[in-house]
Amino acid sequence: MLSNNNRQRLAFICKRIATGQEVKFQDMEFAQKLAGVNTTAADMLKKARLTAQSGDMPSGGTSEFLRDLGLGIEGNPEGIRRFNTPDELADFFRIDRPDDWRQRD
Numbered sequence: 513m514l515s516n517n518n519r520q521r522l523a524f525i526c527k528r529i530a531t532g533q534e535v536k537f538q539d540m541e542f543a544q545k546l547a548g549v550n551t552t553a554a555d556m557l558k559k560a561r562l563t564a565q566s567g568d569m570p571s572g573g574t575s576e577f578l579r580d581l582g583l584g585i586e587g588n589p590e591g592i593r594r595f596n597t598p599d600e601l602a603d604f605f606r607i608d609r610p611d612d613w614r615q616r617d
Contacts, residue, residue: 514552522546522553526560 514522525539547554559580595601 514546514550518546518553522556526556529557529560530563532564 521539522543525535525543528535528539543553543557547557595604
């Protein structure tokens with residue numbers, strides 16, 4: 513459970529992230545540490561990042577709904593790897609291991 517002070521500070525940081533304003537390093541460090549131990553904080557931070565990435569959305573749309581659930585795509589959607597053939601997909605998951613891959617370091 514977030515304390516009132518932590519929630520207010522995180523809400524301030526998330527608002528700055530969502531609107532594209534500058535956020536101090538110490539504030540981002542605080543937000544990341546809090547998000548690492550608290551799921552509510554992690555959801556708030558993720559929604560702020562998705563809002564910053566997607567910008568203003570028309571009210572009531574599917575994209576807004578997914579963002580509010582925290583299910584949007586973080587990062588560049590254009591950078592998603594696409595596979596043209598089943599062989600490309602199989603190669604992606606194939607791991608080339610040396611003969612002694614079972615040895616411990």
